[in-house]
Amino acid sequence: MFHLRPITARDRSEVAELVCLSTNHWYQTRLGTKVFHAGPESTAVFFDVYQAVGPRSYAVVAEHTATGLLVGSCFYHPRQTHVSLGIMNVHPNYFGKGIAKDLLQYILDYADKHGYPSVRLVQSALNLDSFSLYTRAGFVPRRAFQDMLVGVPQEGLGRRFAGEEHVRPAKIEDVSAAGALEREIAGIAREKDYRYFIENRDGLWEMFVYDGPQGIEGFLAALKHPGLPLVGPGGARTEEQAAALLARVLDGFRGRTALCLVPADCPDLVKGLYAIGAKNCELHFSQVRGEFQPFRGVSMPTFLPETG
Numbered sequence: 001m002f003h004l005r006p007i008t009a010r011d012r013s014e015v016a017e018l019v020c021l022s023t024n025h026w027y028q029t030r031l032g033t034k035v036f037h038a039g040p041e042s043t044a045v046f047f048d049v050y051q052a053v054g055p056r057s058y059a060v061v062a063e064h065t066a067t068g069l070l071v072g073s074c075f076y077h078p079r080q081t082h083v084s085l086g087i088m089n090v091h092p093n094y095f096g097k098g099i100a101k102d103l104l105q106y107i108l109d110y111a112d113k114h115g116y117p118s119v120r121l122v123q124s125a126l127n128l129d130s131f132s133l134y135t136r137a138g139f140v141p142r143r144a145f146q147d148m149l150v151g152v153p154q155e156g157l158g159r160r161f162a163g164e165e166h167v168r169p170a171k172i173e174d175v176s177a178a179g180a181l182e183r184e185i186a187g188i189a190r191e192k193d194y195r196y197f198i199e200n201r202d203g204l205w206e207m208f209v210y211d212g213p214q215g216i217e218g219f220l221a222a223l224k225h226p227g228l229p230l231v232g233p234g235g236a237r238t239e240e241q242a243a244a245l246l247a248r249v250l251d252g253f254r255g256r257t258a259l260c261l262v263p264a265d266c267p268d269l270v271k272g273l274y275a276i277g278a279k280n281c282e283l284h285f286s287q288v289r290g291e292f293q294p295f296r297g298v299s300m301p302t303f304l305p306e307t308g
Contacts, residue, residue, distance in 0.1 A: 002071055002099065004106050007047070007059035015061065015073050016044035022089035026127070042227025045204075046087060049223075049304055050075050053196045060106045062090075062099045072099040076107045077305050080189040082290075083111040085121040086306035088130075100133055108137065108289070118290030120188070120308035122261070122301050125283035139287040142308075143295060145261040147282040148273050150231075154255040157276050163210065163244035170198050170207040170219060177216040178209065185235045187293025193233070193305060197221040208248050210241045220245040222252065223304060229253055231260035232302030239269040242298040246273070261301050269298065 007015065020040040027035050036043050050058060054077070062072030071094040075086030085107055090099045111119045123130055125144070135141075170178070172195065179191040197207040204225050210218030218236030223229065231249055236242040242262075246269075250258060261284060262269050286301060286308040301307040 002062045002064050012047045014070050016040040019043040019089050025092045038227035074103040082118040083116045084306045120288050122284045122308045139289045141285040143286040144264040145284045148278040150278045151257045152253045161244045161247040166211050167248040170209045178219045185297040222249045229258040232300045233307040234300040237297045239266050243272045
């Protein structure tokens with residue numbers, strides 16, 4: 001009925017349509033709302049970012065054998081220490097056909113074949129079907145995150161956060177230090193991602209670092225795409241440092257609403273976001289299959305490129 005194959009450049013538009021249709025259908029039928037309000041013009045950014053950071057796009061698609069229609073897709077991103085599994089979608093007309101299971105197995109086989117010690121993802125706590133899919137495949141939930149929408153007034157947040165004076169724009173020379181910090185906090189490394197954010201060749205990214213007594217003690221990136229305003233990825237040793245980074249990054253979203261993921265077990269950070277009007281819109285789990293180091297600080301994942 002369908003077969004799996006690597007994505008190609010000619011699939012860009014059709015995959016963007018699939019991501020938009022599938023995701024919006026799931027949220028509309030269960031929660032009565034859309035996620036991608038700007039349509040497939042915004043979801044094409046998934047293809048573009050994974051290709052740019054790759055440096056080639058890593059994704060697998062499920063193609064209908066008879067019609068050639070793409071009925072499923074999943075992005076993934078090999079990094080230094082692990083493989084991250086990105087957004088997965090199945091066409092609504094083909095739900096329940098085992099396509100998601102086959103897409104997942106394709107990526108797990110890739111990770112095993114190439115000797116990666118773990119596969120990681122960020123998964124919606126509301127979608128019990130995908131929760132079951134991943135845990136049956138050996139993934140273990142490791143941390144819960146609150147998805148928080150922050151509307152930033154045109155004049156800015158209107159308050160100062162402790163430590164903001166220690167936050168500055170990241171430079172290429174900061175890449176190694178940011179990588180070492182994330183190894184300490186989360187046991188993973190993705191220095192190629194940081195370099196991509198800082199170089200910002202497509203004009204969509206910002207990244208900041210927190211300078212402390214021990215050098216760089218926090219970092220945070222943001223995607224400034226008009227249809228997909230996302231905060232992250234990032235990390236910090238303390239909640240206060242994470243709050244200072246968030247304040248600086250959110251200031252770049254004046255007049256807009258941005259989405260950030262913060263650990264539910266960081267109450268001071270969550271409280272600080274409530275104080276500036278942040279609202280919860282969903283919960284996600286960081287899930288890991290394979291080796292895992294317990295978190296030793298504040299981790300702030302994102303959905304593009306997916307982190308966990």
